[in-house]
Amino acid sequence: MTTNLMTQGASRVGVETKTYFRAADTLFFTFLFPFVMLAIFSAAFSASGEVGPPGAEISIAALYLPAMLAAGIFLSGVQNLAIDIALEKSNGTLKRLGGTPLSPVGYFAGKIGQVFVTGTLQAGLLILAGGLVLGIDLPTEPEKWVTFAWVFVLGLTTCALLGIALSALPRSGKSAAAVVIPIGLILQFISGVYLQWNMLPDWLQNVASLFPLKWIAQGMRSVFLPEGWESLEQNGSWNLPGVAIALGIWLVVGFVLSRITFRWIRRDA
Amino acid sequence: MNTTRTDAAVRIRGLRKVYGEVTAVEDLDLDIAHGETFALLGPNGAGKSTTVEILEGYRLRTSGEVSVLGVDPARGGLDWKQRIGIVLQSTGETGLLTVTEMLRHFASLYPNPRDVDEVIAAVGLEAKAKTRIAKLSGGQQRRVDVALGIVGRPELLFLDEPTTGFDPEARRQFWGLIRSLKAEGTTILLTTHYLDEAAQLADRAGIIAGGRLVDIGAIDEIGGADARRPIVRWRDAAGTTHEVRTDEPGLHVASVVAEVGREPDGLEVIRPTLEDIYLGLVRDASTGSANEIDDTEEALA
Structure with missing residues (x-):
């Protein structure tokens, strides 16, 4: 191969990111959605005052900031890529690219790069909006931000790979959103994103623990919720090693599934 | 590879x-x-x-x-x-x-x-x-x-x-x-x-x-020489259309004129275009292919 993989990958990240911000629907449902939800939850429950264990009460907005960061990671990775790639498969984009010397690795590098550019921007703006507009106290300890960094990077990479794998599921580009969005919604409801985690029954918490979103949300809570909140988690602890292991397993699953399901076109035998 | x-x-x-x-x-x-x-x-x-x-x-x-x-x-x-x-x-x-x-x-x-x-x-x-x-x-x-x-x-x-x-x-x-x-x-x-x-x-x-x-x-040979042969077409007094393929369309027109004794109705001299030749070949293929397929399959086997 004479064309450099780095050149191809960088070129892909450029066009992918441009396309992302020019598509009004992804901009709303993936990029802005967590902002809208954070605003709605903060406004809707503002009357209920502060919540949480005695001595560690926080505002509703502060409770939902880590949840919406987790939602953003999930949407930017899984929902965004699963719908995007299914569409590219059905509208001829992948067929055209498959006829060029673009390596599949370069193609994926472009997708994952796009997820990181947009996901980072989204998380940064969410935290900024939370701190400046909603007046949420942000953590000051460096170790909290270290935790944030690894949960974010590991979570986003895992979600991007799972999105690529999930794109094989819809049978047509038209059905992609209808297949992918409900899966995302259910996971967000049972993983402590929209509903406060400790309000969910044990069995539902156990089901949610099988999927990665619960662990991303838990990791984010450990960063942004004050001391005392860990008592509301399963086993009364943030269980960060558990977060790392669960996300690590899903990362491998996503990688393997992406590798075996991806085709430029559906080639007949 | x-x-x-x-x-x-x-x-x-x-x-x-x-x-x-x-x-x-x-x-x-x-x-x-x-x-x-x-x-x-x-x-x-x-x-x-x-x-x-x-x-x-x-x-x-x-x-x-x-x-x-x-x-x-x-x-x-x-x-x-x-x-x-x-x-x-x-x-x-x-x-x-x-x-x-x-x-x-x-x-x-x-x-x-x-x-x-x-x-x-x-x-x-x-x-x-x-x-x-x-x-x-x-x-x-x-x-x-x-x-x-x-x-x-x-x-x-x-x-x-x-x-x-x-x-x-x-x-x-x-x-x-x-x-x-x-x-x-x-x-x-x-x-x-x-x-x-x-x-x-x-x-x-x-x-x-x-x-x-x-x-x-x-391009100028496809379909063979026959397919490119000009066509002379005219209608006789009874209104029936006649069509003849000939390498000498001028002579043929002259003989028709001599025969009917006046200007023939609807006289045309047609040199087949690539499109005519193509349509002729496609038509032939769709009518006479059934038997050939059987032959070749045996030949392949």
């Missing part, structure tokens, strides 16, 4: 493609020389697209030998893809990038691309270079497809019905572009429904009907 060198840019022997019960392509042999422009003609569903997609590496063949630029396209890697250019039939991409952005990106995928601005000029889209592809007309989008197919400086270019949706002027401009690619030594495999386009551009043509190559040859 099969890297056997052959003289031909494309070499096909005994190609066969079966989808379930349906045989799409049967016993097809074809050579296309380096630098040649070859037109593949045939009605819809004749096996044209299947054949071309096998050559492009998009489909796998059932049996037979295929070599494209010395490589089996079923195993063609990225090195091989650098050397070919593909202009597919219509695509439905989202078109959120501008013409220049899209071409710059595609150029970045190839080791030795053409100059992007020159390619845009060659397809006549300078005025639209900064416009998003989704905002272009159908014919203009088709020109973007062609531009994307040639920006990598391919040795072999596949053009699948490239001028669908072009206005007459755009088609003439496109023909000029193809001639200049040909002058640079590009081998071109063209499929088209426009026989005048094949006559304008191609050195040779092949006609596919019912999955078989029913004729192949230089």
